[in-house]
Amino acid sequence: MVTLTAYITEHEDRFLEDLKGWLRIPSISTLPEHASDIRHAAEYAAQQLRDIGLERVEVIQTQGHPLVYGEWLHAAGKPTVLIYGHYDVQPVDPVELWESPPFEPTVRNGSIYCRGAADDKGQTMLVFKALEALMAVDGRLPVNVRVLIEGEEEAGGESIEAYVRNNPQRLQCDAAFICDTHMPAEDLPALITGLRGIIYTEVEARGARRDLHSGTYGGVAPNPLHALAIIISRLKDADGHIHIPGLYDRLRPPTPEEKAFWQQDPLHIARSLREEMGVAQLSGEEEYPPLERIWARPTLEVHGIAGGFTGEGAKTVIPAVATAKISMRLPPDLKSSEVFTLFERAVKQAAPPDVTVTVRNVHGGEGMLASPESAPVRAAAAALKETYGREPVFIREGGSIPIAALFSEILHAPVVLMGFGLPDDNLHAPNEKYSLAQYFKGIRTVASFLQKMG
């Protein structure tokens, strides 16, 4: 009987060819002219699942792009793992900056260059290959598995959200596993144990009935742009403190381990942030370590202010209406709907009385916390240690992965965020690539993770 490791080594070439075949399909989800490519990429994934030996494999039609589902549920008494990935990719513009054609997978310097190589076909395919290896070597899987692959991750993800909300029984599981993140460095395995949620809002201020000339009306006219400036400055001060009553009350303090990690910053993330931004000093709440600020503190940012005149030259208009796009990032303890209520109330309290303010909830999403003590996270950590020879670090991300929060909310399952991308993979940019070493190490790690879950 061949060992798992030997099987993986022996089939590396084909594992790479199967990935290349998928990468050649330009499954750009936001461009309607790629609809048949989307379909083709979904069928390709379904065929992979059938080849592995999964059952009830199905390309599920949706309002948008299809989902791909497959399952293997014969590990009686063992946990069920829901595996997530996505087959859609970003557009390729500016195409002239690609060193090789964006949909012709090309190996250079130990990496495979292609749109989707890292995000997320490479990472999804390595999970398929781990399943294949387990099935081929043992004739069975060590856990029950459900696989759910979507085609709208780069386009809003509405179809999978509707499907998960409508089919929680079919997706019932003990852990969800998402392979769509990266490690801080190739010798530094990592697990992501926290994500921030978000509210995205539009704050509209209305003054006079029509646009006014500042010569004739300046001094007696309401100015919605000025009102927005006052509101924004009252919501967050120059030191990064947010003045929304009740916001900080519900914030859970981090664990001592997390706090120590953030303070010590052994990965020198603060220095990287400074260098990437080209600033001498980081902004924000100086009484909190930078890692806590980006991973575990609520933040408020204004993204744009519309209204009046921003063209060349000098127009002295006082606009009738102005709008600000303002979002907040929310640590997992802060629920987006509750924070929106607090936000709306604070905006109205901060508004000068001469404008009428309305606050629109554009969208919201929840954060996520995965305890390092949960069984799935411990299994993933042990697998990473086995493959990489060192303990993984537990990090958070400041952004949002809506599907993680959705699995957590609807399926009540701990979520394992373990990915093998690297910081220089050029996601969403020209010359996207994926390290071949990471691809093959990823297959071994995922196979080991599933074994340890069994």
Next chain:
Amino acid sequence: MVTLTAYITEHEDRFLEDLKGWLRIPSISTLPEHASDIRHAAEYAAQQLRDIGLERVEVIQTQGHPLVYGEWLHAAGKPTVLIYGHYDVQPVDPVELWESPPFEPTVRNGSIYCRGAADDKGQTMLVFKALEALMAVDGRLPVNVRVLIEGEEEAGGESIEAYVRNNPQRLQCDAAFICDTHMPAEDLPALITGLRGIIYTEVEARGARRDLHSGTYGGVAPNPLHALAIIISRLKDADGHIHIPGLYDRLRPPTPEEKAFWQQDPLHIARSLREEMGVAQLSGEEEYPPLERIWARPTLEVHGIAGGFTGEGAKTVIPAVATAKISMRLPPDLKSSEVFTLFERAVKQAAPPDVTVTVRNVHGGEGMLASPESAPVRAAAAALKETYGREPVFIREGGSIPIAALFSEILHAPVVLMGFGLPDDNLHAPNEKYSLAQYFKGIRTVASFLQKMG
């Protein structure tokens, strides 16, 4: 010998035909395809001046559109009056809203409808006709006269500014007379005794080297939009007070007469302002009467804020750079260059330390005060009383008329702002018109004004 009044009455038809001929020339100064019309309109004005009997009549070439000059300097021992007007007009879009063709002068309901009827061909032509009547009846003018007509009033006015700065001797005068304003109502003659100046600026805030994602950087990134909000809110508070150290120090208190007029507001201007804006209450410094706020107080307005994302949807960008257009209106005692220095200093003091701020002086212009006690203003007031049967009101305007400030600055002459437009003349809009009664009353008033100056 015919009297002046009889001469004017007798020639009303021709006075109107001469205006119509000028109005038919579509002398739009901002559209290059009207260059020959501009030239034609200038020649038409020059011919009018020759017909009156003015001397040294000249179409003066400039970097832009030509000026028209003429003089009559044989009133030995009498003052010299510099007369200003402009022959260029605004574009006519949206042309479909005109009830008669924009360049076909049409008389309806006692008004002549045409682009330029009020602004400023009608008002300039009535001054020409006053000169003609005086010359025809008396064989001479009661004062020395210089006439200077420009063709760029609607296009920045750069050529006349350069000409005035370079030729102060040729334009030497004891009073300047500008006929390009309106009266509050047709039975309410008015003289404008004050204009506000302006500084128009762009404030740029720079944070990180490049645009950032708020998920990854929110909490440690400088946000130039937020910095601008803080700066703007610190420059002016919600009660309309400007916090620029030194700004209010140089402000001269109004005369008791002005203060009483502003407080009593006999023209009910505050009510009109509320109705035009559709607001229940006026904004700004409530401890000052509304008329003082718009005519005699410095104000600060933000006109637009650029940077980040203002399109449809939700982009979580923290921009590297953001820019605000901010202007200030300045009562005559505040010099634009001095206020700009104070403004720039205050902006830099108000800026959070994590952004780099630069302040650009886009343009500046001075305000103007004309004492109601000066001889030219008293002569104009007496002429208005004679024609309209009541004392004129002395009002200010909150906006700027750069040529008035320029005459005041370069020629050191009191400026008479006496015009015969009405509030419903549709300046810069479709269906511009000029009241025929005001046209003929204007001729009589201007002739009387020049006689009283003599």
